[in-house]
Structure formats: structure tokens, C-alpha cells
Amino acid sequence: MTDKLPIGFVIEDPGLCAIIVDNGRDSGLDRGFSEGGPLDETAYFWSNWLCGNAEGEPAIECIGSIAFTVKARAAIAVTGPDVTLTRNGNACPSWQTLNVEPGDKVTAKSLSPTAKVYLAMSGKWLLNEVMGSAGTMMREGTGGLDGKGKPLDSGDCIPIRIGDADKKEVPNWLQPDYHSNEPLDVVPGYQFEHFYPLARRRFFSADYTVTSDINRMGYRLNGPAVTSDVQNMRSEGINMGAIQFPQDGQPIIMLRDRQTLGGYPKIGCVAPYDIPRLVQQQVDGVVQFNECAASDARTKWLLAKSKRVRYLTEK
Amino acid sequence: MALDMKLFKDVKTIAHAGMDGLIFYFSGEPVQANQRVQQYMLSINHAKPDWLKTLIPSYDSLLVCFDCFKVDAHFVYQYLAAHELTHAVSIDGSHHQIPVWYDSPQANDFEQIKNQTGLDKSEVIKLHTSYSLQVFAVGFAPGFAYMGELPEELVCPRLATPRKKVPQGAVAIAEKQAAIYPFSSPGGWNLLGLCPWYYELTDPGDLPEFSVGDSVSFYAINEKQFTEMANDR
Missing domain, CATH: 2.40.100.10 (Cyclophilin-like)
Known part of the structure; x- marks a missing residue:
């Protein structure tokens, strides 16, 4: 079927794992379908903006690196932490619009082997949606290029009806501060009051290490155990960033491909604006958590959002 | 975490579920609590308020996710507390x-x-x-x-x-x-x-x-x- 579609680029090397992401779903969650969407929403958003695309247009999310051959005259953009880009062997900047020609060989690589790197191309991506999203849902076996949730492979052709894009760049102050050591804001909630006071204090003061058990469903951390008096809990809806504790007391932070319902006690949720910094942590990276009231988190989020909106409207 | 919000009708606990979520826990025996969850879900889905992102029902709880740009948690609480249920649940499943x-x-x-x-x-x-x-x-x-x-x-x-x-x-x-x-x-x-x-x-x-x-x-x-x-x- 893809033979007849215009091809934007062909994957040469997908790196550790490359998938298609868009804004994810806001329906079907009550029937157990995962939300999906980009792990690093900020990097994903800007990759599309740099290509003149509509918000929510599909893009590639890859881990660490990707290599591809361009098949059309178009604009591309690559975003993520510490990404270096080459076109036909020559270094090019990330977080900027890059004009490419058919036949160009492009590579993108982050200093961090587990970084989430985003690749957008100007135009309309010609993909089918499942439950309102074209994103690859590996866990459910739905969506993506083949419609069955398979990650991208060498030789895969990405069908795109090419559109125009002006040359732009994202100023530093609008990019996430990936190297910041600031604690991640956590909005207390769910079973917060059922965690022992000492355990809560420990959670909000100790260092937690990112384990190698990290994926789009959730990130497992390792540190001082945190326990609660919750027993026989009924499964309930899990929001993005929820921090749950199985009986071993080690936190799991629930992310984009999380299950919709779960029955482990949760102390709260990582604030959405701090998710990019969390998901871009390397294995063995250290994070800390800061208790932040819902209203304060919302104020911070609105400030960041309006900073973005003001920049976009004045541009 | 219980909120400084008064409980209403059949709700036994309300807690934050992130910056953009509230979770309501309903009282009653399992079957009854579950019916209340269904009732609220059907009724809110029917009203389709423009700030609503998703509803996730479960055993005895309803997770309400909202657009933080439009409203905050207190607004959502007020909305549910004042909400007139429009749907009865019929239990005649297969x-x-x-x-x-x-x-x-x-x-x-x-x-x-x-x-x-x-x-x-x-x-x-x-x-x-x-x-x-x-x-x-x-x-x-x-x-x-x-x-x-x-x-x-x-x-x-x-x-x-x-x-x-x-x-x-x-x-x-x-x-x-x-x-x-x-x-x-x-x-x-x-x-x-x-x-x-x-x-x-x-x-x-x-x-x-x-x-x-x-x-x-x-x-x-x-x-x-x-x-x-x-x-x-």
C-alpha cells in the first residue's frame, strides 16, 4: 500500500528502538486503551513546530540514535538532549529547521544512549489511526507504520505528503533544562495520607537512582523503600506521572503507555512540566522529589505554557 | 490525599490525582458503589463539559482528568458536587x-x-x-x-x-x-x-x-x- 504513497524518508538504522508518536489518545481509556504520546512532550512539540507542522502531527521517537535517507525535498528537525546531527557527514545543529534534499543521508545521535530523540519532517504524515492515535503502541500491538504496533525497522519508508516550513530555531530558554539537578515536583495525591510520615519524609529527601528497567510504560527507580498501610486496594485510574509503590517499596513512575487501571498505592504524580527531565535521565542517573501543591504546580505549568504561547504568537 | 473540600452525596473520599486530575471514591457495597461510578460517568459524559479530558471509571472510583488551561481542581470539584445525575444504570448484562x-x-x-x-x-x-x-x-x-x-x-x-x-x-x-x-x-x-x-x-x-x-x-x-x-x- 505504501508503494503508492509519497515517501518522506527511509529508515537506515532505527537505533535501539524507534517508534511513531503523536499526541496520543484522550478516548478509549475507559476501555483499557493506553494514552500513548511522546515521553518528552516538550522536545516532541518543538520538533513539529520547527517543521511548520500542526501540533500533534506524528514524529519519530527514537532512543539514543537514528539514521535515515531523505526521499523528498523537505524540512526536518531533530530535538532532544545533547543531540548531534550530520547530513552527508557534515555536522548540523539540532533544535533548528534543516532543509534536506532527496538522497541526503542523515544521522542523529545523543550523548546519552537512552535519550529520547525526536525527528519531525514537514508535511502531512499518511498513517492510519487506532482509537484516535497513529502512535506505535507496542504493548497493545496497535498503531504505527504497520498498524500492529511494531517498532520501525531498517528499510521502513515513512509516507509523508511534503509541506513547507520556514527556517526557525528554538531558543535555549524554551528548551528543557535537561542538566538541571533540581528535584522533580510531585503533586501529593491518591493514597498520600496512607504512607507512613517517615516514609513520606524519606521519599521527599532521599536520592533515587534510575534503574535499567525503564520503558514507555513506566520508570522503575531504586532507593530507600517507601511503605504505606494500604492493604487490599481496589484498582483505580492512573494518571500520567503517578508514582506507585509495590510491596517492595521501590517507586515506579507511570508514563505514556501505562496501564489505565492499577492497584498499587500511589503517593502522588510527577508534575507534567518535570516529566521531560525525568524521562531523559540516564540509567543510574539520580533524581530527587519535591512536594508541590496542585495549585502551585498548576501556576508553574501555566507560566511555562504562557511563555511558550507568547513566544509563538510574537514570532 | 483528602482535600479541604466537603464531601457530597455518595462520595466518601476525594483526592488529587496529579496536577490535572481528581479522583472521587464512592461509598456503598461494591455493587452499589460501582453503579454510582457508572451513573456519574454516563452523566458527565453526556454533559461533555469543555474542560473534560478523560474519565476513567473503576470499582468504586472515578478519575476525572481536566484541562488545566481552562479550569482547576476546585472548579472540577464544584462541578461534580453540583452535578445533577441524568442517567440511571440498568444492570441487565449478559x-x-x-x-x-x-x-x-x-x-x-x-x-x-x-x-x-x-x-x-x-x-x-x-x-x-x-x-x-x-x-x-x-x-x-x-x-x-x-x-x-x-x-x-x-x-x-x-x-x-x-x-x-x-x-x-x-x-x-x-x-x-x-x-x-x-x-x-x-x-x-x-x-x-x-x-x-x-x-x-x-x-x-x-x-x-x-x-x-x-x-x-x-x-x-x-x-x-x-x-x-x-x-x-
């Missing part, structure tokens, strides 16, 4: 009889269950097959139906550390709940056996359909019957 191969080597946590409950395998199977359960929620994964309530004797906790891979079609229990894993996935429940309906099923569109309010019961099959049923699909 009944499903679910075959289980309890001797499957891939799904066999009977020893662990014995440690927790003191029941041996035949007693567990007897209890598991002699009650009619209700579907309380569908979630966790597409087609994953939460069924309950199991009798008190059969209650055993989730695994201390979830398994990274539960086989497709595994029939499982945790606390007072029973379920079937529609696809292979990570999970923390105790496994009893395999259901042939899910054997090599790949398309989420082909999943057996369970709806909230349906009733279910389990019955035992042997390996030969499992193979026949798996091939018959």
Missing part, C-alpha cells in the same frame, strides 16, 4: 461462562496461593468455579475485565514485585478480584490457569467483549479440551 485449564504449566501460582491462603489447589479451583462474579471495570489493558468479588477465603495479595511477563490468556486473582490477561504483559496477579479464548489472539478487535455489569463464572477444562477450544476459535 453472562459469560469462562473455561480455564487449571493444569497449565505456564500459569501456576498455586504454591504461592497456598502459602497465602492455606488452600490447596483443588480447594482453590472449587472456590474459583463456584461463584458468579460481576464485571466491575474494564481497563489496565484493552479487554482486561476486573471481576469480583471473590470469597474471603480466596483473598491473596498481589506479588511483591510484579512479573515482567504474564502469558496471554492467563486467569488470575488478586485481593478480591479475578481477571484474564488478554495479551502477554507485565502484571502482579497470582495465576491459576489459561483460558483458550485468547490463544494466539493478535487483533484487539477480536477480544471477547466484557462490559461493566456483566456476570461471569469459571469452569475447569483439561489440556485436550483447551487445545480443541483454542483451535475452534
Whole structure:
């Protein structure tokens, strides 16, 4: 079927794992379908903006690196932490619009082997949606290029009806501060009051290490155990960033491909604006958590959002 | 975390669920609480307020996710507290009889269950097959139906550390709940056996359909019957 579609680029090397992401779903969650969407929403958003695309247009999310051959005259953009880009062997900047020609060989690589790197191309991506999203849902076996949730492979052709894009760049102050050591804001909630006071204090003061058990469903951390008096809990809806504790007391932070319902006690949720910094942590990276009231988190989020909106409207 | 918000009607607790979520817990016996969840969900879905992102219903709780650009948690609380229910829930779901191969080597946590409950395998199977359960929620994964309530004797906790891979079609229990894993996935429940309906099923569109309010019961099959049923699909 893809033979007849215009091809934007062909994957040469997908790196550790490359998938298609868009804004994810806001329906079907009550029937157990995962939300999906980009792990690093900020990097994903800007990759599309740099290509003149509509918000929510599909893009590639890859881990660490990707290599591809361009098949059309178009604009591309690559975003993520510490990404270096080459076109036909020559270094090019990330977080900027890059004009490419058919036949160009492009590579993108982050200093961090587990970084989430985003690749957008100007135009309309010609993909089918499942439950309102074209994103690859590996866990459910739905969506993506083949419609069955398979990650991208060498030789895969990405069908795109090419559109125009002006040359732009994202100023530093609008990019996430990936190297910041600031604690991640956590909005207390769910079973917060059922965690022992000492355990809560420990959670909000100790260092937690990112384990190698990290994926789009959730990130497992390792540190001082945190326990609660919750027993026989009924499964309930899990929001993005929820921090749950199985009986071993080690936190799991629930992310984009999380299950919709779960029955482990949760102390709260990582604030959405701090998710990019969390998901871009390397294995063995250290994070800390800061208790932040819902209203304060919302104020911070609105400030960041309006900073973005003001920049976009004045541009 | 309980909020400084007054409780209303059938709500027993309200808690934040992130910056953009509130979770409401309903009072009452399991069946009644679940009906209240359904009522609120249908009614809010019908009203479709423009700030609503998603509703996730479960046993006795309703997670309401909202657009922080438009409203805050207090607004959502006020909205629900003042909300007039427009929908009655009719419980006339269908009944499903679910075959289980309890001797499957891939799904066999009977020893662990014995440690927790003191029941041996035949007693567990007897209890598991002699009650009619209700579907309380569908979630966790597409087609994953939460069924309950199991009798008190059969209650055993989730695994201390979830398994990274539960086989497709595994029939499982945790606390007072029973379920079937529609696809292979990570999970923390105790496994009893395999259901042939899910054997090599790949398309989420082909999943057996369970709806909230349906009733279910389990019955035992042997390996030969499992193979026949798996091939018959």
C-alpha cells in the first residue's frame, strides 16, 4: 500500500528502538486503551513546530540514535538532549529547521544512549489511526507504520505528503533544562495520607537512582523503600506521572503507555512540566522529589505554557 | 490525599490525582458503589463539559482528568458536587461462562496461593468455579475485565514485585478480584490457569467483549479440551 504513497524518508538504522508518536489518545481509556504520546512532550512539540507542522502531527521517537535517507525535498528537525546531527557527514545543529534534499543521508545521535530523540519532517504524515492515535503502541500491538504496533525497522519508508516550513530555531530558554539537578515536583495525591510520615519524609529527601528497567510504560527507580498501610486496594485510574509503590517499596513512575487501571498505592504524580527531565535521565542517573501543591504546580505549568504561547504568537 | 473540600452525596473520599486530575471514591457495597461510578460517568459524559479530558471509571472510583488551561481542581470539584445525575444504570448484562485449564504449566501460582491462603489447589479451583462474579471495570489493558468479588477465603495479595511477563490468556486473582490477561504483559496477579479464548489472539478487535455489569463464572477444562477450544476459535 505504501508503494503508492509519497515517501518522506527511509529508515537506515532505527537505533535501539524507534517508534511513531503523536499526541496520543484522550478516548478509549475507559476501555483499557493506553494514552500513548511522546515521553518528552516538550522536545516532541518543538520538533513539529520547527517543521511548520500542526501540533500533534506524528514524529519519530527514537532512543539514543537514528539514521535515515531523505526521499523528498523537505524540512526536518531533530530535538532532544545533547543531540548531534550530520547530513552527508557534515555536522548540523539540532533544535533548528534543516532543509534536506532527496538522497541526503542523515544521522542523529545523543550523548546519552537512552535519550529520547525526536525527528519531525514537514508535511502531512499518511498513517492510519487506532482509537484516535497513529502512535506505535507496542504493548497493545496497535498503531504505527504497520498498524500492529511494531517498532520501525531498517528499510521502513515513512509516507509523508511534503509541506513547507520556514527556517526557525528554538531558543535555549524554551528548551528543557535537561542538566538541571533540581528535584522533580510531585503533586501529593491518591493514597498520600496512607504512607507512613517517615516514609513520606524519606521519599521527599532521599536520592533515587534510575534503574535499567525503564520503558514507555513506566520508570522503575531504586532507593530507600517507601511503605504505606494500604492493604487490599481496589484498582483505580492512573494518571500520567503517578508514582506507585509495590510491596517492595521501590517507586515506579507511570508514563505514556501505562496501564489505565492499577492497584498499587500511589503517593502522588510527577508534575507534567518535570516529566521531560525525568524521562531523559540516564540509567543510574539520580533524581530527587519535591512536594508541590496542585495549585502551585498548576501556576508553574501555566507560566511555562504562557511563555511558550507568547513566544509563538510574537514570532 | 483528602482535600479541604466537603464531601457530597455518595462520595466518601476525594483526592488529587496529579496536577490535572481528581479522583472521587464512592461509598456503598461494591455493587452499589460501582453503579454510582457508572451513573456519574454516563452523566458527565453526556454533559461533555469543555474542560473534560478523560474519565476513567473503576470499582468504586472515578478519575476525572481536566484541562488545566481552562479550569482547576476546585472548579472540577464544584462541578461534580453540583452535578445533577441524568442517567440511571440498568444492570441487565449478559453472562459469560469462562473455561480455564487449571493444569497449565505456564500459569501456576498455586504454591504461592497456598502459602497465602492455606488452600490447596483443588480447594482453590472449587472456590474459583463456584461463584458468579460481576464485571466491575474494564481497563489496565484493552479487554482486561476486573471481576469480583471473590470469597474471603480466596483473598491473596498481589506479588511483591510484579512479573515482567504474564502469558496471554492467563486467569488470575488478586485481593478480591479475578481477571484474564488478554495479551502477554507485565502484571502482579497470582495465576491459576489459561483460558483458550485468547490463544494466539493478535487483533484487539477480536477480544471477547466484557462490559461493566456483566456476570461471569469459571469452569475447569483439561489440556485436550483447551487445545480443541483454542483451535475452534
